[in-house]
Amino acid sequence: MHVKESAGTVSMTQVQNAGSPHLEVRNLKTYFYTEDGVVRAVDGLSYGLAKGETLGLVGESGCGKSVSALSVMRLIASPGKIVEGEILLDGLDLLQCSEPEMREVRGNRISMIFQEPMTSLNPVFTIGNQIMEAIRVHQDVSRKEARDRTIAMIRRVKISAAETRVDEYPHQMSGGMRQRVMIAMALACNPEVLIADEPTTALDVTIQAQIMELLAELQSDFQMSILLITHNLGLVAEVSDQVAVMYASKVVEHTSTAELFASPLHPYTHGLLTSVPTLGMPREQKLNVIPGQVPNPLHFPTGCRFHPRCPVAEQRCKQEEPLLREVKPGHWAACHFIENGKSPMKGADR
Amino acid sequence: MILGLFGLFLGIAGWHAGTLWESLAHTVQKLSGASVLYTLRDLDFLVSTLFVLGMLVAMGLYSGISCRQIQKTRSLAQLPEGQWSIVKRQFLKNRLAVVGALIILALYLVAFLCPFLAPYDPVEQGDRVQERLLLPSAEHLLGTDRFARDVFSRIVYGSRISLLVGFLAMGLAVTLGTAVGAVAGYYGGWVDSVIMRFVDMMLSFPSLILIITVIALWRNQSIWIIITLIGLMSWMGVARLVRGQFMALKEREFFQAAKALGAGTGRLIFRHLLPNSLTPIIVSATLRVGNTILLEASLSYLGLGVQPPTPSWGNIVYDTKGNLFTEWWMPLAAGMAIVVTVVGYNLLGDGLRDALDPRLRE
Numbered sequence: 186m187h188v189k190e191s192a193g194t195v196s197m198t199q200v201q202n203a204g205s206p207h208l209e210v211r212n213l214k215t216y217f218y219t220e221d222g223v224v225r226a227v228d229g230l231s232y233g234l235a236k237g238e239t240l241g242l243v244g245e246s247g248c249g250k251s252v253s254a255l256s257v258m259r260l261i262a263s264p265g266k267i268v269e270g271e272i273l274l275d276g277l278d279l280l281q282c283s284e285p286e287m288r289e290v291r292g293n294r295i296s297m298i299f300q301e302p303m304t305s306l307n308p309v310f311t312i313g314n315q316i317m318e319a320i321r322v323h324q325d326v327s328r329k330e331a332r333d334r335t336i337a338m339i340r341r342v343k344i345s346a347a348e349t350r351v352d353e354y355p356h357q358m359s360g361g362m363r364q365r366v367m368i369a370m371a372l373a374c375n376p377e378v379l380i381a382d383e384p385t386t387a388l389d390v391t392i393q394a395q396i397m398e399l400l401a402e403l404q405s406d407f408q409m410s411i412l413l414i415t416h417n418l419g420l421v422a423e424v425s426d427q428v429a430v431m432y433a434s435k436v437v438e439h440t441s442t443a444e445l446f447a448s449p450l451h452p453y454t455h456g457l458l459t460s461v462p463t464l465g466m467p468r469e470q471k472l473n474v475i476p477g478q479v480p481n482p483l484h485f486p487t488g489c490r491f492h493p494r495c496p497v498a499e500q501r502c503k504q505e506e507p508l509l510r511e512v513k514p515g516h517w518a519a520c521h522f523i524e525n526g527k528s529p530m531k532g533a534d535r
Numbered sequence: 536m537i538l539g540l541f542g543l544f545l546g547i548a549g550w551h552a553g554t555l556w557e558s559l560a561h562t563v564q565k566l567s568g569a570s571v572l573y574t575l576r577d578l579d580f581l582v583s584t585l586f587v588l589g590m591l592v593a594m595g596l597y598s599g600i601s602c603r604q605i606q607k608t609r610s611l612a613q614l615p616e617g618q619w620s621i622v623k624r625q626f627l628k629n630r631l632a633v634v635g636a637l638i639i640l641a642l643y644l645v646a647f648l649c650p651f652l653a654p655y656d657p658v659e660q661g662d663r664v665q666e667r668l669l670l671p672s673a674e675h676l677l678g679t680d681r682f683a684r685d686v687f688s689r690i691v692y693g694s695r696i697s698l699l700v701g702f703l704a705m706g707l708a709v710t711l712g713t714a715v716g717a718v719a720g721y722y723g724g725w726v727d728s729v730i731m732r733f734v735d736m737m738l739s740f741p742s743l744i745l746i747i748t749v750i751a752l753w754r755n756q757s758i759w760i761i762i763t764l765i766g767l768m769s770w771m772g773v774a775r776l777v778r779g780q781f782m783a784l785k786e787r788e789f790f791q792a793a794k795a796l797g798a799g800t801g802r803l804i805f806r807h808l809l810p811n812s813l814t815p816i817i818v819s820a821t822l823r824v825g826n827t828i829l830l831e832a833s834l835s836y837l838g839l840g841v842q843p844p845t846p847s848w849g850n851i852v853y854d855t856k857g858n859l860f861t862e863w864w865m866p867l868a869a870g871m872a873i874v875v876t877v878v879g880y881n882l883l884g885d886g887l888r889d890a891l892d893p894r895l896r897e
Contacts, residue, residue: 258795263724292796299795305788309810318806319796370796 206233206273207410208257208295208378213270215249215256224482226252226265228434231509234378234427239404239411241421241442243457244431245479250414253431254380257412258297259287274378293323296371300383302363306355312366313339313351319373338369343399361392365399372403379404380412385420397424418461422446430454433480433490436509440516450518450528452495489521497522497529579650586647625890632886638879646694653688658844660684668862677868680854682844686865689846690872696847697876700762700831701824707766708827709820712773713809719774720781721804731778734771742768743833750839758841761834765827776819780812814891821884825877832873848873 215227227249234240244250256267259279272279274294282290299305307315316335320326326334332351339347342365355363364384371379381400385393401424404411413425421428422442429439430451438451449455459473477494480486486493492502501521509519513526522529626632645652654676661667661683669679676687719730746764750756784790784807793807834840835849843850851869859866 260791260794288797288799290797291794292798297792297795299788299792301788305792307789307793307807307811309813310806318798318802322797322799322802367792370792 205235207236207275208234208412209271209273210253210257211271211273213253213256213272214268215252215261215265216268217265219264222483225434225485226482227256228485230270230431230434230436232429232436232439234410234412236377236410237404237408238427239413239425241425241428242412242414242431243416243418243421243428245416247479247482248431249434249482250416250431251382254297254382254412254414257380258291258295260291289323292319292371292376293374294376295378295380296374296376297380297382298364298367298371298384300386302360302367302387305367306363308355311352311354312358313353316351316366316370316373319370323374334373335369338373339366341372341403342366342369344369360388361396364388364392364396368396368399368403372407372409375407376409378410378412380414382414383416384413386415386417393420400424418458430457433485434482435490435519436517437491437520438516438518439509440513440518444513444516448528450512450516450523450526451491451520452497452528452530453491454518455528455530456494456496489519583648583650587651622890626886629886629889631882632890635879635882635884635886638875639883642694642698642876642879645691646698649692649695653685653691655685655688657684657689657692657846668858671864677864678862680851680862680865681858682854684844686851686855686868689851690848690868693846693848693851693869693872694876696758696835696841696845697828697831697873700758700765701828701876701880703762704765704769704827704831705820705824707763708770708823709773709816711766712770713777713816715770716774716777716779717781717804717809720778720785721800721808723782723785727778731775734774737768738771740768743830746830746834747837747839750834756839756842758845761831761840765830769823769827769830772823773816773819776815777812780815781808784808784811814888818884818888818891821880821887825880825884828873828876828880 210233211231213227213230214225217224217226230249230253232240232242242250242253252261252265255261257272257279259267259282261267267280270280274290279287279290306312310318313332313335316338317328317331320331320334336347336351339351344350344362344365350358355366358366368384379400384400385396388396397420400411403409411425413421415421425442427439428442428445429436430445430453431437432453438445438449438454445454446458449458453475456473456475460475462472475494480490480493486503488504489495489498489502489507492498495502505521507519507521509517512518512523516526520529626636654674661679663683666679666683668681668683669675671678675685677690678686680686680689715730715734719727746761746768749764750760753760790803790807793803798807831840831847832849832852835847836853838850838853840849841847843854848869852866855862855865855869
């Protein structure tokens with residue numbers, strides 16, 4: 186595949202070593218036209234997700250993770266708008282689809298689960314009714330059959346007593362249960378891609394582990410790809426095959442999970458990883474802090490968006506925006522100073 | 536409660552057994568002969584007869600079903616409490632709300648059973664000389680008016696007009712308001728702006744004066760026109776309410792989730808937005824029934840509403856206003872009927888609001 190230098194992006198097809206990506210996002214730009222100005226929530230985002238793999242999309246709050254997920258589903262509401270880019274699902278450009286075509290894709294080929302299981306279910310219908318709806322939106326099946334499949338699906342997400350639980354209302358269930366129901370709804374039509382937008386943030390740690398385990402199990406059963414959006418680095422380390430790190434509406438680093446945690450190359454990724462406490466670190470050692478604040482998406486810094494906070498920034502960084510380039514085989518990063526696959530940060534190799 | 540009602544209906548049925556039978560036989564005879572014309576009074580009796588018989592049958596069926604249901608729930612394990620039984624329990628806890636509900640229930644019974652409860656025909660005029668402006672007595676509970684009509688019977692029949700107007704005008708207003716509000720709230724943007732400015736404009740008209748003008752221009756005072764006009768003048772509040780609800784619900788995650796599942800516009804509105812807005816719609820509808828009844832009474836009092844001799848509480852007050860100081864109990868009784876109905880609806884609405892709102896539960 187070719188490299189689109191002019192657009193400042195790299196075709197992420199190359200990122201994947203194993204097969205061509207199932208879902209590919211190229212140079213996606215989603216802007217919100219607010220009264221204060223244009224908020225560039227996603228600004229030239231590119232990533233690829235291979236079939237059956239899990240891609241972790243990590244970044245701080247407000248860096249555009251969720252907006253990028255909603256853009257893939259084409260659920261950006263006014264004043265937001267997808268300005269530019271391509272979203273290829275098995276070669277089909279979703280941005281060229283009409284709204285009815287898009288409805289066929291949503292829930293059927295790409296599904297999404299959300300952060301808040303407490304509010305993601307309609308409070309006035311039973312959970313069985315809602316899972317049945319998910320099936321009947323896309324498939325022409327009888328009520329009886331839909332109900333049987335619903336009960337099977339509830340069993341699949343490991344909720345006990347599926348036959349009675351199917352007639353319960355969301356308010357009768359715990360947060361973890363509701364997230365399971367959400368997963369059942371999302372997977373009811375056997376989607377190829379599942380977008381999980383912080384699926385465990387609202388749950389406590391033990392439930393978190395159970396849900397992730399369930400997702401991993403269902404992933405291999407259903408042969409689906411998962412785009413996992415999170416700010417939890419531990420979670421990413423555990424479950425994803427590839428990681429894309431986002432900063433200020435762009436991907437700054439993209440590589441396999443093992444590689445990223447072993448040798449982060451971008452100064453931002455490095456700062457992020459060293460700011461997480463690890464077990465067994467000396468008690469008197471202070472945690473690393475990334476100085477400054479996340480830039481306001483209304484006014485991004487010129488040049489490299491990380492330069493005001495970067496310890497190794499130079500004059501060049503203020504003027505020239507670094508491209509996301511392959512700095513090592515299978516390792517992409519956007520920084521001027523990565524040479525021969527070495528991080529500009531001292532002691533970056535861990 | 537069910538048994539009590541059952542008894543009441545049995546009592547009415549027994550008491551009027553002769554009349555019931557006569558009315559049915561009358562109808563059958565007329566249906567076969569068809570040479571004699573129906574009078575309104577015949578029709579009234581027929582409707583009430585059918586109502587009583589229907590209620591008796593329905594109650595028989597209901598008690599059978601509920602007996603089976605009780606047996607079923609006993610055999611099943613303890614099921615978690617459903618939404619509606621929680622609402623029912625909360626509602627029954629609120630004494631005032633129960634009183635309101637009973638008032639409304641009683642009024643509907645009265646309206647359906649008019650011919651059996653009213654001792655006289657409400658429009659029939661007695662002897663203009665001997666039976667005019669009689670004092671209350673055992674024969675005429677509230678005396679007679681200046682046309683020698685029994686005031687008690689007129690008030691009993693008047694309940695029909697008030698309940699009819701209240702129910703139908705509110706139904707029209709709620710349907711219209713919900714439709715308009717739903718469109719504005721769902722689409723938002725310029726559609727919303729245009730619709731809501733129109734609503735603001737409608738709200739700024741003094742509705743009573745507008746209705747009076749239209750009736751005056753129309754030169755026709757049929758009850759249906761009055762209902763339509765009242766409905767057309769009172770949908771704006773519902774529209775605003777529904778629009779606000781839709782706007783708020785659109786931001787909720789389950790709406791996003793439904794969209795992410797590929798649900799279309801119809802499904803989004805009728806499955807996700809509307810059912811979740813139903814609570815405030817029901818409450819506001821109940822609370823507004825009182826207003827429409829008052830509006831009809833005001834129109835009738837001004838002589839622009841229901842036309843005599845058809846009795847309505849408003850025009851009973853109007854008819855008797857000349858005798859205000861001598862026969863004060865007549866307007867007082869009609870006025871009390873209006874007040875009790877409106878208060879009943881308001882209590883019911885308040886109770887429903889509290890029972891349906893999960894945030895107000897302890």
